[in-house]
Amino acid sequence: MEAALEVTARYCRSELEQYGRCVAASPASWQRDCHSLRLGISRCASAHPIVRRIRSDCAEPFAAFERCLQENEAAVGKCSEHVAAFLRCAEQVKVAA
Template sequence: REAALEVAARYCRDEMEQYGRCVASSPTTWQQDCDQLKLNISRCASSHPIVQKIRHDCAEPFTAFEQCLKQNQASVMNCTEHINQFLICADQVKLTT
């Protein structure tokens, strides 16, 4: 991934991994079970300008991805295109200094 995603992964890796493990282990209840872990990612991300900029600039594709997950809880692989769109967006975000 490009620099923006590398920064996000570097600074919020633990939070992202915990959330990913939670979602994977709770295929039918992850929305409730993993909510606190999702908040932890948000807290982490809010303190890093590049991650904050990605969240702002790519809010639409990320929201579409989350909506897809809600609609496809039993088959999250249906959301591959949504996550790809978000990643393409995130790769293009640059932090202007």
């Protein structure tokens, strides 16, 4: 895992884990049921420069991933290529010196 993902996991681990558990437990209604947890990740991420940079530099692949999730609410596994594209982008983001 690259530095950017490590920072995200380090500072927002609890939020990410809670959201992941919620999505897995609510395959048909995760968007509604897990909305507040998703907001928690956003609040956490907005506090860290590397995460803000990833959100900026990788906005397009992340938006594609979110669209895929919305279109495949009951089959989120269909979005694995979108996840991979976002992760490839995030791994290339560097913190400005």
